Amino acid sequence: MKRFLRVLAWLLGLFLLLALALGFSGYLYLRSSLPQGEGRIALKGLSAPVEVVRDRWGVVRIRAQSLKDLFFAQGFVHAQERLWQMEFQRRVGQGRLSEVLGEATLSQDRFLRTWGFYWAAQEAYQRLFPEEKEAVDAYAAGVNAFLERGSPLPPEFRLLGFRPEPWTGPDVLVWAKMLSYDLSGNWEEELLRHRLLARGISPERLMELLPPYPEDAPTVLSAEDLRLPLKREEAPSALLRMAPPRFLEASNNWVVSGSRTTTGKPFLADDPHLGLQAPSLWFLMALEAPGLKAIGASLPGVPGIVIGRNHRIAWGVTNVGADVQDLYLLEEVGGRGYRYRGQVVPYRVREERIRIKGGREEVLRVRETVYGPVITDALQDPPKTPMALRWVSLDPEDHILMAFLGVNRAGNWEEFQRALEVYSAPSQNFVYADIDGNIGYIAPGKFPIRKEGHTGMVPVPGNGEWDWLGYRRPEEWPQVLNPPKGYVVTANHKVTPKGFPYALTYDWAEPYRAKRIEELLLAKEKLSLEDMKAIQQDQKSLLYRDFRPVLELLTPLSERGQAWKGRLLSWDGTMDKASEEALVFALWYTEFTRLPEKEVGEAYWDEPRYLLKALEEGDKNCDQPETEYQESCLDYAALALEKALDRKEALGAKAWGEVHRARFAHPVLTHTPLKRLSDREVAFGGDRYTVNVGPFDPATLRMDHGPSYRQIVDLSDMEASLFVHPMGQSGHFLSPHYADLLALWRRGDYLSLRFGAPLGRTLLLEPLPPP
Template identity: 90%
Template sequence: MLFPTMKRFLRGLVWLLGLFLFLALLLGFSGYLYLRASLPQGEGRIALEGLSAPVEVVRDGKGVVRIRAATLKDLFFAQGFVHAQERLWQMEFQRRVGQGRLSEILGEATLPQDRFLRTWGFYRAARAAYGKLYPEEKEAVDAYAAGVNAFLASGAPLPPEFRLLGFRPEPWTGPDVLVWAKMMSYDLSGNWEEELKRHRLLARGVSPKRLLELKPPYPEDAPTVLRAEDLKLPLKREEAPSALLRMAPPRFMEASNNWVVAGSRTETGKPFLANDPHLALQAPSLWFLMALEAPGLRAIGATLPGLPGVVIGRNERIAWGVTNVGADVEDLYLLEEVEGRGYRYKGRVVPYGVREEVIRVKGGREEVLKVRETVYGPVITDALEDPPKTPMALRWVSLDEEDHILMAFLGVNRAGNWEEFKKALLPYSAPSQNFVYADVEGNIGYIAPGKFPVRKEGHTGMVPVPGNGEWDWLGYRRPEEWPQAFNPARGYLVTANHKVTPKGFPYALTYDWAEPYRAERIEELLLAKEKLSLEDMKAIQQDQKSLLYRDFRPVLELLTPLSEGARAWRDRLLAWDGTMAPGSEEALVFALWYTELTRLPQREVGEAYWDEPRYLLKALKEGDKNCDQPETEYRESCLDYAALALERALDRKEALGARAWGEVHRARFPHAVLTHTPLKRLSDREVAFGGDRYTVNVGPFDPETLAMGHGPSYRQIVDLSDMEGSLFVHPMGQSGHFLSRHYADLLPLWQRGDYLPMRFGAPLGRTLLLEPLPSP
């Protein structure tokens, strides 16, 4: 009889032999040997041109990297080198996205995306910003790019994606570093889409009053990040909202959580700080865990391959976390065109500026894209597949010529107290983030930095406005006007993309806020105990109890289902506690029922699914014109619609053949390119997961496939009483190479809610010494 460990060993051996045979058949023996050789060197010595002194790179048993350098310049050089070792293909793909140059390597299929990206001008903006960097900021960017180039010049075999696609990467430049920051800003700034959506709904004949019903205001009684007592700015009387002022959450805001708890509420007497940003799930992971050490900087946490420094993490004295504010820093301007001459602006006709973008396509052909520019920015509707009749130009903070977001993060890495932390954020631009803060002295704080536009009275930013000069921005808010709080009396601060500012705050950051479900649940759990522990912080991050279910449960109580099976399931759902666990059959049925409910206004809005819980609740309780189904002879009530939705949900469950939520609700990690090749089985991963869009441990899903494409991309919990006892993790693994043992070894930990130690202490692992190239 074999022991379980021996069985696992034999199964692993069989899998490895099968993998070897598969790769040998697919690529040939020499191709397989190339793939093995392209794994990063993790120990020994490498001599590199550009270093001033030796740098120690230590990889622990999970591939987490610690870099120790004698200077900051050498530190960022080594960070660029190590990122390139582990994630060069990811970095190459990211910069090509930002440059709008995917078609050079992927062909015609990516031409629409390249046209869109070139029209916006992300790389053009990155080049302009690079030319205006502060000296210290520029040195870090240049050192990082030099480290990437040192890897390219080292002679190490390139990752397999380059061989499969048949090209070599170009040397890195400063704008290549900055462009990914621009793309992250784009990913977290989606107000232009909401403006366009509202414009199109109004064009469909939806009245402003009806828009307010379909997309209800943020609830007056729901929590906000800050309370009136947190603010030093004088409050003002709020005017009654117009039908276009307060809208529900935009599509782009998938979710993120962070919170900080003061020592008065913890067992240790010192703060805890937790963060889990929710972004796209992908292979390899978006993040890379790393500790950076040099004179003047000692930080550990989540880094972004392609950028220097630590984005989310801690140093020896402070900890910080971020979530998306969703601030409205984009506006669309309707252009009144004068045929053949330009557009009207401030009483005169202004000719369009035209820039030509040459898009090279794999195979040899070129396409010349002519982008129209205005005083506001590019005419982005030219790049849409279904452009509106009136052309619209975009004004966006991240297209400004000056952008010092990297300077802000590098300053945060080195900050030692609240005042230094705030000072570091002064040059912050976009995307605005909810920064929570804690330090070893026991202080906690919050600040939302960024370039917030000052708009003329009457310009809400929620719909496109005439681009005639009447509605131009008047500047940006001063840093002293940013929302912030320090050591609030209640002893905690929570952000979950919900409304930041309390009633009466002097200006609007945005009118698009996430539903308050996650924030309410986090606060509920923080207040459930008098003193909180590290284990409590873990439990909150892993919580999947649905307050959405709590809101919709009264509707279930009123249902009179049509079939015996539906009546039985109604009773089961009423007896359920609302936890969206992957093994729960009730969670599956509830998710399917809610998904069917979101079809309610399909005919009116032109979208298959309309995930607006408060609109749906009001409709089901008070009635709505969309509940009557035109294909039937009698007039259905909204409760009739809800009962039919349950029947349809059960039919869909039967068709799926699933008995648990996690069987169909799978967190998917696709590779950007290999997912479309025979190597998909090696590169892609998927695991069962729980939750939904509104649970703390979030699990948003595609209503058609039920697959989960976004989620907790990183988790950290910092214990300010024992910083070396802090925790972090991200899904997949540290390596971007699918043959590496660190390609997906963190995925099981992430799935079951485990963590890695977040410590500077020298780990047991492999050591690589990067040395200056000897003088000739």
């Protein structure tokens, strides 16, 4: 009875909140805007009936009689469940948020318009292969079929007072461009180095502050894995070696040969670490039509399956972080042009009209060069010298969708390789397994060929001397089939071994996650499905293992500090959400990252190897100028512990998960009275360096990035494979599937997605009869 009363009270509170925000008629409208999940719907554009089945979790299975109808139905279903998300993503890519959100997003629109994502999507659409274009057009037609029905729109449209425009081909492609942007951060690294050099920091000091990837750390591929001849490496220059492992969107994946498993067949695991949001980035689906049978994670707004399996193979992706962006310093002449190959070349000016909610319009004049747009014009604190961007994702031709559609249909390694030959960006670490027992790895992408001396790490003169010379051929990409060690692990760490013929990038993630995954894979002679799950959920910190010797040498400044030194030394380093030691260690390390703040101009400098070297060898930043004596770095670390304990007391927290919370915020509703309905927040463990990752804002301790999707594929029984993503399948906050997967995701549970006939609600999409 008490539980019933609590539920009743919650429902009454929900009704009152909606009534206050939208009125009673608005509430009724919202109820009517939930998607139709069963019955029949006649649609113009279909050639034959399509079956859409939703299971108890809202996971969708679509069966069609042709690929065209399949992608049409996928577009329709995505629109049913995630239309607002798709609209928001489209407006981000178009740089048109201000039309519906007002002045608050104007600077973001200026930035997006300057880069020209939508221009690039429009150009790419004109150059699609016929088969690729048919899939894109069918998908867009499915979205438009939903819009043309005149069904009540999701609540966000009513709140903001507009209706979406018809969907087009470039709308499909632009979200792929935005994801490529999110996963390509080299331009920011170049600006960072440029800024630090301008501050007077020498290249030698930069090597200390931003240490290169350690030579003894693991790489994805070993020398014996590669078929390409290795070259003798010459001693690199200071700037060539300067390689800061900064945080981009991260991920883990691995594939294990049947020789190392209890089943005798491979396991393949993947968990891409991306932004946590409401609704989820991903949508679970099974797609089936003649010539295609794939299941896994799809992206609302894009046809096909991005990560998953079909009836013969499985695949997973993590970000390579390849350097496919360069900034070019422009020598301006009279403000009208720039010097290039001995001549003054006038800027091409592209006019962008940004409409702002309320009626105002702003005209943005974007300067274009032979390299691309002058992106420093859109920065709030631009450098003195203007810089233009060269980036592969702004090239006029882009066939990334064709690559993924080919992967969806591939039945063996050769077909998988061939599908990826047209892959562009962002480069991904693709791991592969098939039912015949093969495992493999490939890093596809358009990797620029730079002339000798151009590392891609700092801006170079845009005078024509440092232009790209072309792209690497597919046969030159890092790849291996059936590596001798019997497994492949990728965790955004360095891909290629010493002596590889060219550099993919010099910016690699710290190898902590990769080391821990390998450690766990090698801990048993034979690995089971349960072992794969345990690895994916692991939150033991190798960062703690590296910093533990520092704690042993520490002389705390108080009895409180002494007591906590003992507790931390007795701790096993697991960053569990219920652990008080995890909380103190995270606060202590975070405080310690403030060490070079005055030198670099950034509050937190999360570079573990710089910090460890400072503790071992000393560093000028450890001495506090406000005191009369010279502090050592151990003194600084002891003071950092006291500050961490002060912060813990101010927070009033007894466990890591009390303050380290995974946050799922709606991009619009989080700023309205409906925030309590749209947003979610859960306690979480881990940190930036654990396998089950938990990166956090050091100022707030909030976690806005993390495992956005998890899958484990058992190649001995594909139907027993496991999948999950946070939040839920629906984008509608009144749907029972808005956040029903969040509890599973948090506690490490999974769903089984099968091709077999599921139990659930069935919706039949039928061709509209002729008039």
